[in-house]
Amino acid sequence: MSIAASDAVRPPIVAAGDAGSGIFAYCSQQYRVVFGAGTAARLGEETERLGIKRALVLTTPEQQDLGRRLGAGLGDRLAGLFAGARMHTPVEVTNAALRIVESHDIDGLVAIGGGSTVGLGKALSLRTGLPHIAMPTTYAGSEMTPILGETTNGIKTTQQSQDLVPDTVIYDVDLTVSLPPHVSAASGLNAIAHAVEALYAPDANPLTSLMAEDGIAALARALPRIMDAPADAGARRDALYGAWLCGVCLGAVGMSLHHKLCHVLGGMFNLPHAETHAIVLPHAAAYNAAAAPDAMTRVARALRTSDTPQGLFDLARRLGLPRRLADIGMPEDGIARAAEMAVRSPYANPRPVERVAIQDLIAAAWRGDAPAQH
Template structure:
């Protein structure tokens, strides 16, 4: 076996059904007394219920979280933090809300409780992506890792089937790239394959029956594993492309990941054969790129970037931004190949894994 380094991240995970009832207890365990509840405008009422549940431990509510964590939104939240004298945050929602909690933690050091209601996985990572002037940048630091994560399967039962599919495939993307990461290790690879398999078997069931509790539990379990992979090792081409498309073209996060992933896998396949075997095995298919595309179709997710707002004229600029400062990738990042990848993703062409031995 090759040498490796595994570093376990210091977070507490509470998983099950009805676990939201333990929120006040978890805040007390952190030694906190004045929690600011965070949410998007869409989840404001749910967040208000959480605030009421906290009673005297709830200091207030800020429900302006937005995709890609714009710095201007964070700056407004910081004023609320100061005015209310809060000593921790509680983020309930998906990656947008959890990202806001991380941005506040980076600036203040306040402890965080994350309560994910989607499968995005941000709650398990020490990674923060922020957008300023149309450019999204990311950083990795333990300062933004939530101290406590409460996974409550009941909170995902109302997640629309369409959003469940894209959110779940977004989570799968974390595990896929963990399998060919430069700093991959056997522990994370086991978690990655198990996470992909759990989501691949549960998402089609949820698409047919969103209230299936066993499938919801399986999907949330898979999302936790995939998020843990994202938090433990580096990401590559797929995440760079999605950060570019989201931050510079304002495309929706989960849908962008869902569409791009099969094409990124097809591009990297010849340089990461062992990873491709594990991805295919987890999906139960022969070609991992085509299998991911077919999974997206099976759950009713979009498969073309033009469906979510990218235009043919955007491809050139997206290629330039994505290749300017590329993340490490198992296959060399070449402008011509990335342009072709983005064009195929634009029109929704079903990909097939490339053959050869690119490095």
């Protein structure tokens, strides 16, 4: 079964209700979603709907064979394959792909892969205005957000624009079945991080909070099953559904301390994106726990635990994910430098972002300590 969003462009929805002060705003994103098993077969139909005649397929080097296989379904609409997408969207990679776009009369982009590939598609679409189709193969959720993080000389910066949201997202559960369990787990914790922060964002609202809690719950029940039985179709469907909801949440509200820390750490030390999120998340939740009790209650309920930071830490341990930043390549002498960078231009956060406390948080994550309030 597949579910397709309406073709009509949807206007922003502004609603009022019981959220915080009793007043809130909710703006819907303008995109189309096709969800289900076997929906990759709809790629040709979706390119035709967007008027794409010369599509450039984007992948990482590891997924270029998948890109060729799915791209073949485009027939004469396939103009080329660029298999150079990399973590943290380095601008030099974007510029290399842009030269191909310009020299081959490309009029549309198809990003097949995880956050690295979708990020490249966003960067190219932003620079060219070309339509962008995303086909996620992980649970990162980037395809649902109007956010782009790009890295230049080790510094990662973010920008936000509705133009960054892909025009169509094709969620095919079948494309995730071959995702290795470890990668699935890290990607899923990354998605959960989106929803956790959405629950205490200053612009949180009842709709995104409902999606956040449901998304966390879907991933929390699916990921352990995927570790035990990677081909479990029901678990894969639940995980992809949860990732979709968590990505929507991140796209609808602002980011806070957790994402700031991960952007700093990933950009400065070229750390693996999803694993960084998985390690930092319990510590960021502990930092904000006292300042965001309602959010912690909802996360705990979704995780079926009484302690949100510890529950997130235990879930990562159950999934066999690394618990120490030291284990994924961060040097100990980078702790102070990262803390200094993290307190510059901080994102809105429930608790004030304090230099000493942030350094303690990063140090605890570097050592792999259990989460504790700082």
